[in-house]
Amino acid sequence: MKVAKVAKAEAEIVERTAGPVGELLAAVRAGFVQAVPELLAELDRAQRRECLAALKELRKELRDDWSQSRTDLRGALLIAGAGCHPGPAGAATWLAGTDFGSRDWARHPALHVVVEAQPQEWQIEVATRLAERPVRSWGWSMHPLVEAIVRRTGCAVPVSEPFVRGWFGALSTEYGPRPPLVERLRTDALTPVLLPRILELADIGGTLTHRHSPRPGDVWTGAIAELAAAGVVDRADLLDRCLARLLRGGKPADQRAFLELLRALDPAPREYAARPRDVLALLDGLSVIAGHAQEVLAGLDEAGLIAPEALIEASAVVLFRTEKKLVRAQLAWLEKAGRRAPDRSGPVVLAAAGAFAHPDPGVQERALNVVARHLAAAGGAVLPELRGAAELLHPAHHARAGELFGAPVGSGDGVVVVGDDPAAGADEILPPVPGPRPLGAPIGSAAELAEELSALLAAREPEVAAFERVLDGLVRQAHLDRAALLAALEPVRRTHPWQGAGHWADCTPRDISYVVAALAGETPSRRLWDALTGSGRTPLRGPRTSPHGAVLAARLEEAAWQVTANRPPYLLAVPTDTTGAIEPAALVERLAGYQAAHITPGQADLCAALLRVRPTAEPEVLAAAEALTSPAGRWLAHWLRTGGLPGQPSERVLFAPGRGVRSRRTYLDRWWEEIERIVVAQPGTGSGPTGPAGERLAPEFRKLLDPTGPSVSRARAVEEWVWRPVPHWVAVLPHHREELAARWLDQFAAGADRDERGAARHLPLLAESGGPAGLALHLALAYGLGARHAEDRTGALDALLVLAARGELDGGLLGRELGELVPLGAVKPTRLVAVLGQAAETGAHRTVWTVLRAALPGLLGTSGPTVRGLGDLLALAADCARRAGVRGAVAEVTAVAEQGGSSRVVKEARALRDVLAG
Secondary structure (H helix, E strand, O other), rough: HHHHHHHHHHHHHHHHOOOHHHHHHHHHHHHHHHHHHHHHHOOOOHHHHHHHHHHHHHHHHOOOOOOHHHHHHHHHHHHHHHHHOOHHHHHHHHHHHOOOOOOHHOOOOOHHHHHHOOOOHHHHHHHHHOOOOOOOOOOOOOHHHHHHHHHHHHOOOOOHHHHHHHHHHHHOOOOOOOOOOOHHHHHHOHHHHHHHHHHHHOOOOHHHEEEOOHHHOHHHHHHHHHHHHHHHOOHHHHHHHHHHHHOOOOHHEEEEEEEEHHHHHHHHHHHHHOOOOHHHHHHHOOOHHHHHHHHHHHHHHHHOOOOHHHHHHHHHHHHHHHHHHHHHHHHHHHHHHHHHHHHHHHHHHHHHHHHOEEEEEEHHHHHHHHHHHHHHHHHHHHHHHHHHHHHHOOOOHHHHHHHHHHOOOOOOOOOOEEEEOOOOOOOOOOOOOOOOOOOOOOOHHHHHHHHHHHHHOOOOOOOOOHHHHHHHHHHHHHHHHHHHHHHHHHHHHOOOOOOOOOOOOOOOHHHHHHHHHHOOOOOOOOHHHHHHHHHHHHOOOOOOHHHHHHHHHHHHHHHHOOOOOOOOOOOOOOEEEEOEEEHHHHHHHHHHHHOOOOOOOOHHHHHHHHHHOOOOOHHHHHHHHHOOOOHHHHHHHHHHOOOOOOOOOOOOOOOOOOOOOOEEEEEEEEEHHHHHHHOOEEEEOOOOOOOOOHHHOHHHHHHHEEEEOOOOOOOHHHHHHHHHOOHHOOOOOOOHHHHHHHHOOOHHHHHHHHOOOOHHHHHHHHHHHHOOOHHHHHHHHHHHHHHOOOOHHHHHHHHHHHHHHHOOOHHHHHHHHHHHHHHOOOOOOHHHHHHHHHHHHHHOOOHHHHHHHHHHHHHHHHHHHOOHHHEEEEEEEHHHHHHHHHHHHHHHHHHOHHHHOHHHHHHHHHHHHHHHHO
């Protein structure tokens, strides 16, 4: 239809006008680019305006046809349209269109001929408008045309980012024989205006430092410096722009490139001295930039070109950085300043005392040495401040600090605890215990349901509460008014349509769109028990469905049948808490409502509700359950009376696949090496212990509770890559976190020894759930604390603090597991120091000490001082023990402390021994 319309319009124009119009249209359709300028020149203003209508129709046709054969047609159309537009605004919009193809038509001579034939004012206006348009990310750019107009007309040079980037890119990508970059820039009339603007562009670090050839001046940094020295560009302006760019921050590659440019400019001391605030501000930047600024400031201070206060201000910034090299250089600068000017000794020692809080005891010792050498010249006025700062020193330095400052250091106010249990010691700062978080009232209208469903389907990782509310809302609103519900969900169905069966990934909460599709009749719904007996896969289950995904699929498939068939008034398995738990009184009330309405519950809905209901011994609730007479009610009464699903303790197993039974370690191929892990197993809870109640669970739910062997001993099948814990998995068994941790242990361990990402983020969900916290949960927490990625360690830290706040953390168990995982190489001490140090910073000193107290015997007794990062762990243990007021020797620590030598581990062991000895 479009082709016919265009042909008809062209025929009408040809019929009404002279030959040149028809010839131009024919040339454009044939893709004769070279013929367009000559044919355009024969048209007057009215003919061009009339021809433009046919060109626009042709453009619409081409938008749906991206065949390579039409490339020249697009070019001819672009050039002809630019020449037919009478006004510069329309011409600029036409030229900037991204639908003319990927070929760079802005360089074609035919386009330049057409544009050059226009009045000069027209050309300048077009160039100005095009310069303000963004450069297309896939390579389309009108820069060559704009630059040609600017050079030809002598108009003001555009300084917009697109034009500057185009000029910069053109000079950076020239190939073949050519003069060095500096010579091309020197002879370019645009250089004085555009070169300084380059320093405002983002993401140019690689280009700025790329050397085009070995010839001098053939790299941007060197060429800019040479032109600045020759006066081609304003040197002072370049310095200001370069410093401003470094202060602005950005990607490390860009920052290093601009530092290289600054070094190439090689500012003289007096040029730096004229900008002291800028240089001081660089101390807070990237490490390499801060080092350069520190070096510059030290030289200016020695030359007397900056105020003495700059040293103190610089020290206040640098001594709080973690880079030891910078801190040591700052202490050396303070040392030289104190020797050079004894009258500055007071400020020098007070500034050096800022390093007393540094996490490295070696840096603290250097700072203490600086203070000791200049203390006499500083006088007694500084002693009160030094005594206060000395409280932050490592315990190993307390004795010396006390001698220097004339007062005991580190005595503290904590309560002394003798023995291994510091639970009764000084006050511990822990987060508040998470309280109940009700799910909220059911969704009250179809419109509200549509809003929440849209948000759920758009979420990256839907929350448990959001999914459960929407699923229940679909059932409720379908029961009340199916037609109104369908009308409200129509926009959501169009935006998030059901993609059909044949899943090759796990079932997720987003598959709730299947229920919506079944409600609308877009896909046939089948009762779960009918689907299981049929042939082929069920709608939501494929070959890579996890056990938890199968449970979710069962609930969704059943809900899809319910909203179209029996339409119950509500679901039984909707949680009353965001953890997924259901209060027993609420479930009894729901089943009583079903019984009164003579409704038979769905099998999957009832099984999910039973696994979620909170165990209870409340007489009123049990009596109300016993009063139920329906089969489902009697099942619930038996379930509550017998305690529901019993928890199963995790057991250590001796397993090593392919190597015989050697230890409780096992092996896993890690592409190029073998990994040793500690594993657990559980006997299972799906049948037997629960008697008839457990045996009546649907197959998907029994599969979820099957016995487990060593988690890592299972074959790593191709489908395992989709088996990653997600929030709704936790909500399936909200009172059995130990069983969940045992079944997901591989994923938690992979975050530590295979550097995988994501699983440990869900540890806080397990910590907030119910049930015993045994070996599996503590082992999962140990792996999480040693995870490769910071966000996973943060999740493990949150879980640690939640368990501690609830009184459910077994610090001794966690520490003993860490004491075995570190020597295995599964957990790296450096990561452990970082995350436990964060826990200590929150005020959980006794908790951290309890964990480290149990871990140190395994670390020191098995691997001794060869474990990398062990010195930092000992230092953290000493600090926590001191702050918690703990006493009581640790034999392994004492043994290492009594060894000879002056290694970091031995020094820290001695400091810890002294703290524990009081």
